Amino acid sequence: MSVKINNELIETMLYFWQATSEGEKVGEDFIRGIANRPELKMIYDENFNEEDVRKVLSAISNRERLNDVSKQAKKFWNNNMWMMEDLGVVDMMVSPVKHLNLDDMDSEKTLIFIPGHVDEYYVKGDTILINFFKIMVDIFGGTNEVTMDGEPFEEHIRKIVKEN
Numbered sequence: 001m002s003v004k005i006n007n008e009l010i011e012t013m014l015y016f017w018q019a020t021s022e023g024e025k026v027g028e029d030f031i032r033g034i035a036n037r038p039e040l041k042m043i044y045d046e047n048f049n050e051e052d053v054r055k056v057l058s059a060i061s062n063r064e065r066l067n068d069v070s071k072q073a074k075k076f077w078n079n080n081m082w083m084m085e086d087l088g089v090v091d092m093m094v095s096p097v098k099h100l101n102l103d104d105m106d107s108e109k110t111l112i113f114i115p116g117h118v119d120e121y122y123v124k125g126d127t128i129l130i131n132f133f134k135i136m137v138d139i140f141g142g143t144n145e146v147t148m149d150g151e152p153f154e155e156h157i158r159k160i161v162k163e164n
Contacts, residue, residue, distance in 0.1 A: 003102035021084040048072035
């Protein structure tokens, strides 16, 4: 068995970031659909939940202030705002995710890329949720190297899968 990779939620978020950065208002039904995604529900707890995701994305789309939210929700807001600053960097972050191939790994894990908040990854049974916002691109060093936690992206992902 090989590792299954699911990028659906990141693909959905790409639309949100693109549309919002272009000044388009994203509908509440679309935002609720993101908040209700089973992938995100796996990381919800008493400090970060479906309503926090809805509030944050709605505030971003409507260009409203974000008040009275948890530390995790503020981090989620910051991460999403960062994505819209330079969609070219987002494309560089997405490329290795889309091209990630772990077929040679003997593991029955499912790897899901999500727009997380604080942690680099979350493990829920046979599912590993990777926080897309923890992917880094060296745009200032001129290499455009994609890393996570200071290691080459694919190498780091393989390490996470092996350890979990």
